[in-house]
Amino acid sequence: MRSSEDKEAGRFWDKVIKGPRPGDCWIWTGAIGDDGYGRFWQNVAAGQRMWRAHRFAVALVLGGGDLSAHDKVRHESCDVPLCVHVTDGLDSHLVLGTTADNNRDRSEAGRHANMYSLRRSGGRRRDQAAHSRELRDHLLAHGWDDDFRLLLAGYSPDQEALF
Numbered sequence: 001m002r003s004s005e006d007k008e009a010g011r012f013w014d015k016v017i018k019g020p021r022p023g024d025c026w027i028w029t030g031a032i033g034d035d036g037y038g039r040f041w042q043n044v045a046a047g048q049r050m051w052r053a054h055r056f057a058v059a060l061v062l063g064g065g066d067l068s069a070h071d072k073v074r075h076e077s078c079d080v081p082l083c084v085h086v087t088d089g090l091d092s093h094l095v096l097g098t099t100a101d102n103n104r105d106r107s108e109a110g111r112h113a114n115m116y117s118l119r120r121s122g123g124r125r126r127d128q129a130a131h132s133r134e135l136r137d138h139l140l141a142h143g144w145d146d147d148f149r150l151l152l153a154g155y156s157p158d159q160e161a162l163f
């Protein structure tokens with residue numbers, strides 16, 4: 001059992017490219033869903049279990065290999081959906097909390113869902129998926145170069161050239 005878990009962890013980390021500096025993001029380069037987050041299909045006894053990649057990273061590093069629906073994962077020190085930089089220290093980009101933590105954060109930030117914010121987030125989600133795919137494709141084609149750093153910061157180098 002242990003060895004098959006290790007094999008799944010190995011398959012997962014094989015699809016991750018870590019930035020050159022210690023504080024950099026670790027970018028998932030596998031499948032990406034329509035929400036802009038990575039997708040990983042874990043082989044389990046019953047078949048395959050689909051994970052959002054950042055949640056699987058947290059399960060591996062902080063969750064003993066699994067998470068429940070109550071375990072909420074969020075990006076803390078970056079806002080990059082594809083980032084799977086998880087450690088058990090303060091340098092982790094992802095944190096594990098409860099639903100209650102998450103609800104509190106959301107109301108503190110004044111981000112309670114309403115009709116308008118839901119409509120906005122629908123558009124944002126599509127943009128986010130396109131941006132994630134652009135990030136991944138650039139990283140696989142060119143590596144962690146200056147253009148990639150710009151993309152990561154939310155800018156497109158192609159657009160900048162127009163101005």
Ligand SMILES: [Zn+2]
Nearest residue numbers: 025078083093
């Ligand atoms: Zn990050």
